Amino acid sequence: MNIKQSLIAAVIGFSAFSTVTSAEPYAFVTNQIDNSVSVINVTDNEVVNTVKITGKPVGVAINPKNSQVYVSTPNGNGFAVLDADSMKIIKKVKVGGASLGIAVDVNGERVFVADWYENTVSVFETEEFKLLKTITVGKSPSGMTVSPDNRWLYVANRMDDSVSQIDLKTYRTRNTTKIGAHPFGLSVDGKGERVYTANVESDDVSVLDGVHLKRLALIKIGARPYATALALNDSRLFVTNQDDSTVSVIDTESLKEIAQIEVGEKPEGISTAPDDRHVYVANWLDSTVSVIDAETLKVVTTIETGEGSRAFGQFIR
Numbered sequence: 001m002n003i004k005q006s007l008i009a010a011v012i013g014f015s016a017f018s019t020v021t022s023a024e025p026y027a028f029v030t031n032q033i034d035n036s037v038s039v040i041n042v043t044d045n046e047v048v049n050t051v052k053i054t055g056k057p058v059g060v061a062i063n064p065k066n067s068q069v070y071v072s073t074p075n076g077n078g079f080a081v082l083d084a085d086s087m088k089i090i091k092k093v094k095v096g097g098a099s100l101g102i103a104v105d106v107n108g109e110r111v112f113v114a115d116w117y118e119n120t121v122s123v124f125e126t127e128e129f130k131l132l133k134t135i136t137v138g139k140s141p142s143g144m145t146v147s148p149d150n151r152w153l154y155v156a157n158r159m160d161d162s163v164s165q166i167d168l169k170t171y172r173t174r175n176t177t178k179i180g181a182h183p184f185g186l187s188v189d190g191k192g193e194r195v196y197t198a199n200v201e202s203d204d205v206s207v208l209d210g211v212h213l214k215r216l217a218l219i220k221i222g223a224r225p226y227a228t229a230l231a232l233n234d235s236r237l238f239v240t241n242q243d244d245s246t247v248s249v250i251d252t253e254s255l256k257e258i259a260q261i262e263v264g265e266k267p268e269g270i271s272t273a274p275d276d277r278h279v280y281v282a283n284w285l286d287s288t289v290s291v292i293d294a295e296t297l298k299v300v301t302t303i304e305t306g307e308g309s310r311a312f313g314q315f316i317r
Contacts, residue, residue, distance in 0.1 A: 236250065
């Protein structure tokens with residue numbers, strides 16, 4: 001190989017290395033009391049950066065298409081846009097009221113922001129963040145998720161004890177279903193067949209049909225369940241129980257609780273890594289993140305973050 005060929009090979013190798021390193025998965029954990037976001041390299045479970053975000057950050061949504069992270073700021077009346085590569089805030093968007101839940105559509109073209117006080121969901125495009133639509137939903141909307149076919153937005157209306165199904169073509173509510181008391185976090189499976197909601201006041205999980213929003217099951221779990229995450233090809237559902245300091249594990253075939261795993265104190269946000277095996281849990285009072293192996297159902301490591309870790313939403317890229 002001559003010098004020119006060697007240089008070309010080196011450049012190609014460096015480019016490949018750069019692509020790999022920039023594609024490493026990261027968890028973006030909001031620390032509400034600290035007004036910050038801890039960035040965790042999910043490969044080695046090390047905190048690699050801490051980004052200051054004012055406004056008591058809570059919700060997180062990740063847009064892989066634009067390499068952006070959206071962080072809701074209830075005290076900042078909107079959300080911050082974080083560049084996932086430079087780890088810097090590039091924009092702040094005003095919404096009004098108190099933004100909490102936040103989600104991105106499948107194509108990364110729209111971001112949805114739930115306004116706790118206004119009982120609405122605001123829809124923004126993700127190029128210039130212009131407001132596209134404001135949708136009226138139930139009282140105190142919180143958790144949101146989008147169906148895998150990008151057709152439906154599901155919204156948990158906490159004070160109405162209901163879930164709304166929004167048609168993302170027309171922005172109209174197709175169904176609203178009454179469920180357990182005070183639903184908060186929710187998840188939809190990879191086929192769009194089931195929606196799972198954590199019901200804070202009734203200590204249970206509602207299982208709904210993803211297409212028609214019909215009630216399929218109600219599963220009793222721990223005290224004050226907060227948020228949900230699926231793992232192992234949707235075969236297991238993990239739910240944080242705030243007042244038990246545990247995570248309930250539900251077998252999604254039998255729809256029965258099969259385990260409760262002790263984590264940190266007051267667990268809230270929960271999200272699954274790209275390997276579909278490791279589940280990350282933000283512990284509010286401990287200011288830590290517990291990492292659970294979904295196969296062994298054991299905590300494999302605990303990571304120190306900032307004060308008041310919440311990480312409400314899908315916070316792993």
